[in-house]
Amino acid sequence: MRHIILTGHSRISEGIATAIEFVLGNKIPYFNAYMEGEELYSKKLREKISEYPPQDDIIILTDILGGSVNNDMMKFLDRPNLHLVCGMNLPLAVHLILSEEENTEQLIRQGIQAAKDGIQYCNDIQVSANMDDLGDF
Amino acid sequence: MRHIILTGHSRISEGIATAIEFVLGNKIPYFNAYMEGEELYSKKLREKISEYPPQDDIIILTDILGGSVNNDMMKFLDRPNLHLVCGMNLPLAVHLILSEEENTEQLIRQGIQAAKDGIQYCNDIQVSANMDDLGDF
Numbered sequence: 001m002r003h004i005i006l007t008g009h010s011r012i013s014e015g016i017a018t019a020i021e022f023v024l025g026n027k028i029p030y031f032n033a034y035m036e037g038e039e040l041y042s043k044k045l046r047e048k049i050s051e052y053p054p055q056d057d058i059i060i061l062t063d064i065l066g067g068s069v070n071n072d073m074m075k076f077l078d079r080p081n082l083h084l085v086c087g088m089n090l091p092l093a094v095h096l097i098l099s100e101e102e103n104t105e106q107l108i109r110q111g112i113q114a115a116k117d118g119i120q121y122c123n124d125i126q127v128s129a130n131m132d133d134l135g136d137f
Numbered sequence: 138m139r140h141i142i143l144t145g146h147s148r149i150s151e152g153i154a155t156a157i158e159f160v161l162g163n164k165i166p167y168f169n170a171y172m173e174g175e176e177l178y179s180k181k182l183r184e185k186i187s188e189y190p191p192q193d194d195i196i197i198l199t200d201i202l203g204g205s206v207n208n209d210m211m212k213f214l215d216r217p218n219l220h221l222v223c224g225m226n227l228p229l230a231v232h233l234i235l236s237e238e239e240n241t242e243q244l245i246r247q248g249i250q251a252a253k254d255g256i257q258y259c260n261d262i263q264v265s266a267n268m269d270d271l272g273d274f
Contacts, residue, residue, distance in 0.1 A: 010159040012227065015152015019200055022147040022171065034159065063156055063227040065257055077263050087256035089226040090149065090200040108258055116253040119224035120202055121245055126214050 001056045002104055004096055006030040006088065007045060007073065008063030013088075016061075020093050028093070033069045042072050049079065057081045057104040059096060061088035083108055091118025138193045139241055141233055143167040143225065144182060144210065145200030150225075153198075157230050165230070170206045179209050186216060194218045194241040196233060198225035220245055228255025 006013035006028055013030035020028050029048060033041040049058060058081065062070040065086040073084050085092065085108060092115035101107040143150035143165055150167035157165050166185060170178040186195060195218065199207040202223040210221050222229065222245060229252035238244040 008156055008227070010152075010155035011148075012152045012156035015147075015149045015155070018147035018152070019145055019149035023201070023204065064160070064231065065228070065255055065259070065262075067160065067227075070259065074259060074263065077260060084259035085257070086259055087226050087228050087252070089224050089252075089256070090145070090204075091202070091224050092256065094201065112256050112258060115224070115226075115256045118202055119226070119229065119249050119252045120222070121249060122202070122207065122211060122221035122223055123214060126211065 001052070002059065003052055003056060004028050004059045004061065004093070005045065005048065006061050006093075007033060007041065008069050008088070009033050009067060010035070012063050013061075016088060016090065016093060019090055020097070023090070024094065024097055026097050028097075033072075041069075046076070049076070049082070054080055057083065059083045059085065059104070059108060061092065061096075062086045063088060085112065087115070089115050089118065091115045138189070139196065139244075140189055140193060141165050141196045141198065141230070142182065142185065143198050143230075144170060144178065145206050145225070146170050146204060147172070149200050150198075153225060153227065153230060156227055157234070160227070161231065161234055163234055165234075170209075178206075183213070186213070186219070191217055194220065196220045196222065196241070196245065198229065198233075199223045200225060222249065224252070226252050226255060228252045 011032050017028050017030040031041040031045045070086045095111040095114035148169050154165050154167040168178040168182045207223045232248040232251035
C-alpha cells in the first residue's frame, strides 16, 4: 500500500488537506508543526508511520527545503520505503492521488514535474489566449 | 506599492498564510473559497482589491490551474497591474516577500523559478549528501 502524509509549519498542511478533500474528496493525514499547546508534531507523525507495515510506501510532503520541518523529516528517511518531497502544492498532491502509476519513485518524479508545470504566470496564458482569438480574424 | 493576496479551495490559502506568518512574520491577506455559510469569497476579494490604488501592483496566488478559483481570478485580470500565479507553494511566497526586485513582473518570474526549484525529492538529496560524505574519505 501507499500512504501520503502532509506536514509543514503552522497550519499549511491542514490547509492543503482541506483543499484536497474539497477538490478530490480524499482525506489525507496532516501534522501541523509547532502549534502552541500541542504535542510535538514529529512524535505524532512517527506514531502514525509506525502503524503502517514496513513494506508500505509512505510519501511525506513538506512545505520548504531548509525549513525545520523538512529538516526534521530528513531524519525519517532511514525508514525503508519512505519518500520525502518538499515544496508541496496542490498540483503535486492531486497528481500523487490520481495517478495510476504503480512504481512509487516514478509516481513521485512525475508528480514533481506536474507540480512544477502547475506553477504558472496566468497573465501569460491570458495574453496567449487573446492572441489565439486574434488568429481567428 | 505591491500587495500579495492568497486564495484557493477551502482553507489552503489560510494554511499557507499561517506558515508565512510563522516563518517570516508577515501577515498576508487570504480568501478561503467555497466555505459553507460564508459570503462569496470572490466578492470579498474584489472589495479588498478596490481598497488599493490602481497603480499598485497586486499579486494573487491561487492553488491550481483549471480549478474554479483560478478560473474566477482570471476574470480579475482586466484590473491594471494585477498579476495571477497558480500552483502556489511556500517557496513562491517566501521569494515574493523577501526579494528586493523592484520590477514586479521580474519578481514573479524569479519567484516562479524559485517555487519550481523548491520542489525536490529529498531522497535524492540524502543520497547526494551521503556521496559527498564518502568523498571526504
